Amino acid sequence: MRIECPLCGSRDRREFYYAGHASALERPDPAASAEIWDNYLHIRENLAGVTNDLWHHETGCGAWLVVTRDTVSHAVLLARLAKRDKK
Ligand SMILES: [Zn+2]
Numbered sequence: 001m002r003i004e005c006p007l008c009g010s011r012d013r014r015e016f017y018y019a020g021h022a023s024a025l026e027r028p029d030p031a032a033s034a035e036i037w038d039n040y041l042h043i044r045e046n047l048a049g050v051t052n053d054l055w056h057h058e059t060g061c062g063a064w065l066v067v068t069r070d071t072v073s074h075a076v077l078l079a080r081l082a083k084r085d086k087k
Pocket of ligand 1: 008062
């Protein structure tokens with residue numbers, strides 16, 4: 001599998017570290033309940049189909065990316081730089 005890093009171009013997936021679903025960028029409010037934090041930290045979906053995941057270009061430029069890919073066909077559909085929305 002190859003990932004198109006916006007800064008480096010097409011690279012082998014072994015240059016990247018998989019860091020889970022991109023929803024991890026949407027952290028709960030610090031005052032949220034223990035149940036909400038427990039779900040955020042420990043509950044993971046294992047979707048079959050198109051998903052958005054966080055990848056770190058660990059042995060490349062060091063950028064964090066949101067990669068849209070199909071978990072069934074392993075096709076990488078899009079890769080963009082990750083950013084957290086300011087609250
Ligand atoms: Zn890169």
